[in-house]
Amino acid sequence: MKVILFILPNMKMGGAERIIMTLINSIDKTKYKSKLLLMRKEGYYLKLLDQNTEIIELKKDRIRNAFFPVIKAIRKYKPAIVFGGWGEISAFLSPIIPFFPKIHFITRETNIVSKHVIRPEIKFFYKFYNNFSTIVAQSEDMKSDLIKNLKIKESKIVKINNPVDFDLIESKLKEKIELPYLKENKNVIAIGNLSKRKGFDNLLKVFIYLKEENIHLYIIGEGDEEENLKLQKEQNKLNNVHFLGKKTNPFPFIKNADLFVLSSRYEGFPNVLLEAGACGIFSIVNNCKGGINEIIQPNINGKIVNIENFHLFANEIKREVNIQHEKNIIKKSIKDRYSKEKIIRQYEDLFSVI
Numbered sequence: 001m002k003v004i005l006f007i008l009p010n011m012k013m014g015g016a017e018r019i020i021m022t023l024i025n026s027i028d029k030t031k032y033k034s035k036l037l038l039m040r041k042e043g044y045y046l047k048l049l050d051q052n053t054e055i056i057e058l059k060k061d062r063i064r065n066a067f068f069p070v071i072k073a074i075r076k077y078k079p080a081i082v083f084g085g086w087g088e089i090s091a092f093l094s095p096i097i098p099f100f101p102k103i104h105f106i107t108r109e110t111n112i113v114s115k116h117v118i119r120p121e122i123k124f125f126y127k128f129y130n131n132f133s134t135i136v137a138q139s140e141d142m143k144s145d146l147i148k149n150l151k152i153k154e155s156k157i158v159k160i161n162n163p164v165d166f167d168l169i170e171s172k173l174k175e176k177i178e179l180p181y182l183k184e185n186k187n188v189i190a191i192g193n194l195s196k197r198k199g200f201d202n203l204l205k206v207f208i209y210l211k212e213e214n215i216h217l218y219i220i221g222e223g224d225e226e227e228n229l230k231l232q233k234e235q236n237k238l239n240n241v242h243f244l245g246k247k248t249n250p251f252p253f254i255k256n257a258d259l260f261v262l263s264s265r266y267e268g269f270p271n272v273l274l275e276a277g278a279c280g281i282f283s284i285v286n287n288c289k290g291g292i293n294e295i296i297q298p299n300i301n302g303k304i305v306n307i308e309n310f311h312l313f314a315n316e317i318k319r320e321v322n323i324q325h326e327k328n329i330i331k332k333s334i335k336d337r338y339s340k341e342k343i344i345r346q347y348e349d350l351f352s353v354i
Contacts, residue, residue: 002351003033005079007070007089009063011043013248015162015271016110020085021045022165024053026344032351037073039066044248048168063089071096074103081106081354084132087113094128104354108136108160111268112289114149116197126150134350136160138269139291158350161294163343164274164334172251173279179256180242186215186321189257189281191250191272192264194223199263199286201225202307204232206263207241209314215321216240218257220247255279258321263307266290277301277334280327284316301333 006024011017024034025048034053041057056073060066070093074082083106084090090107097105107129117123129135129152137143137159146152181187192198200219207217217238219229222245233241247253250272254260260276260283267273267290274295276283283302285292296302303320307313 001031001033002080002354003035003077004081004083004351005035005037005074005077006083006085007037007093008085009039009089010041011038011045011049013044013246015268016086016108017043017045018271019108019162020083021049022163022168022340023344023347025050026163026340027351028348031348035077035079037070039063063092067092074100079103081351084108087111087117088122090132091117091122091125091129094125094131097128097131097133104133105131106134106136106350107132109138109142109146109268112142112145112266114145115266115289130156132156133354134158136350138162139294141289141291141293142268145289160346160350161291161338161343162269162271162274163340164271164278164338165340166278166335167340169251169275169278172249173255175249175252177249177252179252180218180244181256182216184214185240186213186258187256188215188217188259188261188317188321189220189253189276190217190261190263191220191254192262194219194221194226194229196225197265198223199265199288199307200229201232202286202310203261203263204229204236204238204241205310206307206313206317207238208236209311210317211236211238211240213240213318215317216242217261218242218244218253220244220250220253222246251275251279254281257281259284259317261317262286262292264288264290267292270295273302274334274338277330280325280330282320282323282325282330284313284320286313297333301330 037056039060058066058069081104135157260281262285266288269291286307287304305316
């Protein structure tokens with residue numbers, strides 16, 4: 001039985017954490033034994049993780065302080081595979097890989113690196129990224145970026161999209177949650193960290209053109225830009241924009257909306273866009289890097305529009321909220337391509353040849 005040591009900072013609510021949780025829970029346990037190494041044993045996804053999973057906590061708040069404890073853990077547990085589930089951890093790990101020639105090191109990159117990694121001290125470590133045995137890219141955009149801008153050997157890159165756990169979503173949709181939506185309005189949902197990367201400032205500019213309409217925008221998330229976004233809302237008198245904060249179960253909000261909007265400046269391979277489709281909701285998405293063109297099947301599960309053309313984007317929202325999109329067709333477009341079962345098989349195929 002192969003031991004896989006997964007490494008993350010914590011199990012807080014994020015795309016990387018959710019994917020690693022799904023992978024650990026779903027992988028064939030007759031062939032693989034998962035161990036999870038965390039900087040801090042905390043986060044919402046811990047309670048959804050397979051309770052038989054061995055968790056190793058380093059009790060470190062900063063990744064750079066965990067460098068030697070991670071090396072010690074690798075030496076102690078002697079895994080067949082070390083799986084870095086978070087870019088910054090993988091970057092710090094990359095220089096030490098040659099000292100463990102019998103271990104297969106895999107990293108799953110989470111973003112368009114050339115856009116996302118801006119700190120010089122982190123950029124430096126990406127010079128060693130070719131030390132990884134395998135690098136999992138979530139999208140063609142990510143793969144191209146790794147080859148062109150980080151000079152990663154194409155032979156080291158395997159593209160595996162993110163999985164959608166339909167069983168988890170269906171169970172969460174059964175929870176009774178009070179929703180703020182009013183029946184007389186058309187309701188648009190957007191979800192993400194309130195950071196510059198997610199482009200909510202542009203989305204608010206779009207809603208300047210919609211503030212006289214009975215179309216309301218609900219934003220789920222929290223982050224560094226929250227105060228600035230709320231100030232932008234007040235300055236523009238956007239009474240039809242509502243900030244709902246963080247929600248541990250966003251799925252009922254998605255399912256009961258008329259439209260989902262993704263305003264990001266760039267993405268990795270956005271889980272929330274997959275989940276909107278899994279809930280049967282049509283999406284309007286900014287034309288950005290990060291697998292958008294792979295996920296969206298035009299006029300089937302969504303539409304790609306340049307958000308910086310604010311008036312055009314607003315008109316598309318106005319048009320699409322009044323169309324009755326076929327929910328089952330939208331769900332099928334996601335399930336056929338990104339079901340948990342299909343994607344987990346791809347990971348198991350990767351692990352089996354090691």
